[in-house]
Amino acid sequence: MVTRHMKKLINEPSAVVDEMLDGMVAAHPDEVRRLEDSNVLVRRDAPVEGKVAVVSGGGSGHEPTHAGYLGPGMLDGAAAGEVFTSPTADEVSEMVQACDGGEGVLMVIKNYEGDVMNFETAGELAEMESDVDVAKVVVNDDVAVEDSLYTSGRRGVCGTIFVHKVAGAMADEGGDLDDVQRVAQKVIDNVATMGTALTSCITPEKGEPTFDLGEDEIELGIGIHGEPGVERVEMMSADEITERLTENVLDDLDPDEGAEVATIVNGMGGTPLSELYIVNRKLQSMLDDRGLETWDAWVGDYMTSLDMQGCSVTVLVLDDELKELLAHPVETPALTVT
Amino acid sequence: MVTRHMKKLINEPSAVVDEMLDGMVAAHPDEVRRLEDSNVLVRRDAPVEGKVAVVSGGGSGHEPTHAGYLGPGMLDGAAAGEVFTSPTADEVSEMVQACDGGEGVLMVIKNYEGDVMNFETAGELAEMESDVDVAKVVVNDDVAVEDSLYTSGRRGVCGTIFVHKVAGAMADEGGDLDDVQRVAQKVIDNVATMGTALTSCITPEKGEPTFDLGEDEIELGIGIHGEPGVERVEMMSADEITERLTENVLDDLDPDEGAEVATIVNGMGGTPLSELYIVNRKLQSMLDDRGLETWDAWVGDYMTSLDMQGCSVTVLVLDDELKELLAHPVETPALTVT
Numbered sequence: 069m070v071t072r073h074m075k076k077l078i079n080e081p082s083a084v085v086d087e088m089l090d091g092m093v094a095a096h097p098d099e100v101r102r103l104e105d106s107n108v109l110v111r112r113d114a115p116v117e118g119k120v121a122v123v124s125g126g127g128s129g130h131e132p133t134h135a136g137y138l139g140p141g142m143l144d145g146a147a148a149g150e151v152f153t154s155p156t157a158d159e160v161s162e163m164v165q166a167c168d169g170g171e172g173v174l175m176v177i178k179n180y181e182g183d184v185m186n187f188e189t190a191g192e193l194a195e196m197e198s199d200v201d202v203a204k205v206v207v208n209d210d211v212a213v214e215d216s217l218y219t220s221g222r223r224g225v226c227g228t229i230f231v232h233k234v235a236g237a238m239a240d241e242g243g244d245l246d247d248v249q250r251v252a253q254k255v256i257d258n259v260a261t262m263g264t265a266l267t268s269c270i271t272p273e274k275g276e277p278t279f280d281l282g283e284d285e286i287e288l289g290i291g292i293h294g295e296p297g298v299e300r301v302e303m304m305s306a307d308e309i310t311e312r313l314t315e316n317v318l319d320d321l322d323p324d325e326g327a328e329v330a331t332i333v334n335g336m337g338g339t340p341l342s343e344l345y346i347v348n349r350k351l352q353s354m355l356d357d358r359g360l361e362t363w364d365a366w367v368g369d370y371m372t373s374l375d376m377q378g379c380s381v382t383v384l385v386l387d388d389e390l391k392e393l394l395a396h397p398v399e400t401p402a403l404t405v406t
Numbered sequence: 407m408v409t410r411h412m413k414k415l416i417n418e419p420s421a422v423v424d425e426m427l428d429g430m431v432a433a434h435p436d437e438v439r440r441l442e443d444s445n446v447l448v449r450r451d452a453p454v455e456g457k458v459a460v461v462s463g464g465g466s467g468h469e470p471t472h473a474g475y476l477g478p479g480m481l482d483g484a485a486a487g488e489v490f491t492s493p494t495a496d497e498v499s500e501m502v503q504a505c506d507g508g509e510g511v512l513m514v515i516k517n518y519e520g521d522v523m524n525f526e527t528a529g530e531l532a533e534m535e536s537d538v539d540v541a542k543v544v545v546n547d548d549v550a551v552e553d554s555l556y557t558s559g560r561r562g563v564c565g566t567i568f569v570h571k572v573a574g575a576m577a578d579e580g581g582d583l584d585d586v587q588r589v590a591q592k593v594i595d596n597v598a599t600m601g602t603a604l605t606s607c608i609t610p611e612k613g614e615p616t617f618d619l620g621e622d623e624i625e626l627g628i629g630i631h632g633e634p635g636v637e638r639v640e641m642m643s644a645d646e647i648t649e650r651l652t653e654n655v656l657d658d659l660d661p662d663e664g665a666e667v668a669t670i671v672n673g674m675g676g677t678p679l680s681e682l683y684i685v686n687r688k689l690q691s692m693l694d695d696r697g698l699e700t701w702d703a704w705v706g707d708y709m710t711s712l713d714m715q716g717c718s719v720t721v722l723v724l725d726d727e728l729k730e731l732l733a734h735p736v737e738t739p740a741l742t743v744t
Contacts, residue, residue: 075604075605075621075624075641075715076604076644076681077604077644077647077677077681077682077684077685077716077717078643078644078681078684079643079644079645079684084680084684087644087683087684087687088680088681088683088684088687089683090683090687091682091683091684091685091686091687091688091690091705092683092686092705094686094687094690094691094703095671095683095686095690095703095704095705096703128680129680131678131679131680131683132679136679266413266414266415267413283413286413303413305416305417306414306415306416306417306425307417309415333433337678337679338676338677338678338713338715339415339676339713340469340675340676340707340710340712340713341469341470341474341675341707341710342422342426342466342467342469342712343414343415343416343426344415344429345425345426345427345428345429345430345433345469346415346416346417346422346425346426346429347415347429348429348430348432348433349425349426349428349429349432350429352429352432352433353432362432365432365433365434366433367429367430367433369678369679369707372678372679374678374680375676375677375678375715377413377676377713378415379415399744404742404744406737406742406744
């Protein structure tokens with residue numbers, strides 16, 4: 069058994085989220101600000117009057133998710149819970165109210181029981197306290213499992229980034245709350261993801277791996293919270309891993325031949341970019357073989373799981389509206405589209 | 407002793423660079439292209455007529471360096487050697503000639519003996535074969551060691567990214583070869599970096615760590631090629647590590663009180679963004695205490711060392727010209743400034 073020990077650039081484990089958020093604001097003081105006594109970050113200029121706000125959040129440990137996507141054309145607010153722990157309903161409600169510019173707020177929720185419950189409660193609180201219109205979508209793009217440790221139904225993982233991008237663009241273009249919710253749901257209906265772990269992550273508080281993996285073993289179908297996957301297999305080549313992930317994703321989506329897609333090869337936090345490019349090479353070759361046309365391919369760390377080594381593959385089947393919204397300019401700490 | 411085993415998303419170890427470059431072109435087909443039978447990537451539209459070209463390169467394993475910085479406002483060409491191995495003089499010469507738009511080519515070289523020798527030979531070859539004007543600068547920003555395993559004098563590390571940015575901006579603004587070389591040298595004269603490793607990296611060919619570190623040990627003053635550092639110390643907190651790195655960097659630069667600086671907290675490849683933000687928090691607090699003013703702060707993986715866990719701290723002391731050139735718009739796979 070490979071024993072991984074905790075070696076992290078942190079101070080007190082209990083201070084990780086607080087200090088990480090401060091360090092992020094210190095890096096992007098013109099773009100984001102932190103609400104007082106809160107783990108909520110918002111666009112520096114929030115609330116933006118006359119625009120629907122798009123907010124998200126969830127447990128920490130997935131950086132640059134969520135606050136990395138704050139900015140014009142994407143998110144207005146991001147609530148950070150402790151590592152792998154939902155933010156409280158009070159903080160989410162505070163975020164919703166701080167971001168409302170009079171046209172309502174869309175909450176983008178990843179499908180975990182804690183997140184869904186706290187965001188729903190927060191939406192009700194915000195509606196009661198300040199008469200804001202609140203709508204929600206629940207992202208469930210992980211094709212690996214139907215139910216998991218933390219979910220009823222499929223988990224929300226890296227496909228969430230496309231939901232943020234598309235909803236944020238529609239809001240920026242002046243869409244009303246129904247429009248913004250509709251396009252967010254369109255992404256959810258057309259996106260699928262599956263991931264693999266070469267190593268477990270190590271949480272700061274626990275200080276040891278959340279699951280054990282042998283030297284020559286990997287997990288297929290992992291989530292982003294240190295859950296083990298659905299299948300433990302012997303170490304395979306990058307091409308074989310990419311085939312397994314991509315076949316499951318495409319079987320779920322079943323796109324028509326000739327369909328245009330956007331893809332993400334997402335690093336889990338401890339895997340270098342060079343390896344993600346090797347995965348992207350095989351992914352694009354498989355899509356080509358299937359007669360699919362890649363309209364845009366993203367490669368990088370978009371939704372991580374602390375220091376886990378591994379990756380996920382996301383495919384979104386596009387139409388003209390989604391292409392236009394993905395191409396809409398955005399400027400955030402983690403993503404810039406010009 | 408902690409034993410780390412090779413778990414990588416790769417196929418044949420000998421194919422890593424070739425497949426990684428293909429995967430990068432597949433992700434950015436409108437931005438970069440690969441020269442035939444070569445590990446050189448260039449801007450899609452190279453050569454750009456009437457503009458000085460800026461080229462760089464070196465061993466692979468530092469992604470997104472070098473090809474991630476190809477594009478308008480930054481690099482015209484990037485030559486990739488095998489992992490931690492200099493590209494050949496022939497490939498570099500081919501790159502110089504492919505990128506020359508008639509106004510000459512600046513080669514940005516990191517100070518390693520193999521790189522310096524091969525780039526210098528390449529420059530002479532290119533001048534003989536196609537009468538191109540070639541100039542060079544040698545980056546040596548690592549304050550940790552005076553001489554190292556691979557260098558006479560200081561090593562070139564993450565400060566190189568600022569050299570690419572500033573030289574590329576001056577070329578994009580229409581500067582001549584002397585101007586471009588002058589501002590590149592100005593960055594080199596005003597930038598300093600120091601790094602730390604929590605774990606060794608593992609090279610694909612060797613498949614095991616390049617140095618051994620105990621469970622509770624870290625290395626200070628590491629390079630980017632799996633060299634051990636200059637000092638092995640017990641694991642410290644993020645704040646203590648940041649203090650050690652930053653104090654060495656500032657002692658070297660000795661900036662005047664009130665000076666404006668740009669900073670990079672750079673991840674070594676296996677360290678998640680959340681930890682880099684925690685380092686940035688302390689760095690910015692230290693700069694503030696010293697009466698320095700941060701004009702721009704970058705946090706992310708800019709120049710990595712495969713899957714090494716750790717980070718480096720870079721500080722560049724600015725003047726008005728450098729600020730203007732850093733702010734110049736750039737659009738590359740790894741860096742966008744609008």
